[in-house]
Amino acid sequence: MTTFNFKTIAAALALAVAMPAAAFAVGSETDQTKPPAKTETSTKCKDGEVWDKEKKACVNPKKSSLDDDTLYQAARELAYAGQYRNALTVLSAMKNQNEPRVLNYKGYANRKAGNVKVGMNYYQQALAKDPNFILARSYMGMAYVEQGNMKEANHQLIEIRERGGSNTWAYNALKQTIASKTHY
Numbered sequence: 001m002t003t004f005n006f007k008t009i010a011a012a013l014a015l016a017v018a019m020p021a022a023a024f025a026v027g028s029e030t031d032q033t034k035p036p037a038k039t040e041t042s043t044k045c046k047d048g049e050v051w052d053k054e055k056k057a058c059v060n061p062k063k064s065s066l067d068d069d070t071l072y073q074a075a076r077e078l079a080y081a082g083q084y085r086n087a088l089t090v091l092s093a094m095k096n097q098n099e100p101r102v103l104n105y106k107g108y109a110n111r112k113a114g115n116v117k118v119g120m121n122y123y124q125q126a127l128a129k130d131p132n133f134i135l136a137r138s139y140m141g142m143a144y145v146e147q148g149n150m151k152e153a154n155h156q157l158i159e160i161r162e163r164g165g166s167n168t169w170a171y172n173a174l175k176q177t178i179a180s181k182t183h184y
Contacts, residue, residue: 042081048089061093084113104136138170
C-alpha cells in the first residue's frame with residue numbers, strides 16, 4: 001500500500017506550476033543577448049516596409065502575408081537600427097496587439113523616439129499581461145535611470161532577479177545601466 005505525504009505532493013505541485021513561469025522569465029524571447037542581424041529590412045526597405053524573403057522585395061507589413069513572428073523580428077531589427085517610427089509601423093501590423101512582446105517593443109520604440117510617457121505606459125501594459133516578462137522590466141528600469149529615478153530602476157532590477165533572471169541579458173544590462181547611470 002502506498003502512503004502519500006501531502007507536504008511532498010503540495011511541494012511538487014507548487015514546483016510544477018512555478019516552472020513554466022520561471023522558464024519563460026529566462027527564456028530566449030525575454031533574454032535577447034545580442035542585437036538582431038541587419039537584413040534588407042533595415043538596410044534597403046523604407047517607410048516601415050519589411051523584407052519578404054519569398055518575394056525578394058520590400059513589402060507593406062499590413063498588406064503582406066508575413067506571420068507575427070517575422071514581423072516581430074523585423075520590428076526588433078528596426079528598433080535596434082534606430083528606426084523607431086518604422087518599428088512602430090511594423091508592430092501595428094501584427095495581429096495580436098495585446099501580446100506582451102508587442103507592447104514591450106512599442107514601449108521601447110516610443111521611449112527611444114522621445115515619447116517616454118507613452119513608452120512607460122506600454123511597459124506597464126506588458127507587465128500587466130505578464131509580470132514575469134523581464135525584458136519589459138529591464139527596459140522600464142532603463143527608462144527610470146534616464147529619468148533619474150534610481151529607486152524605481154533598482155526596484156525593477158530586484159524584480160528581475162526575484163523572477164529568476166539574474167543570469168540574463170535583461171538583468172545585466174539594467175545593472176550596468178544603473179551602475180553607469182547611462183541609458184540604453
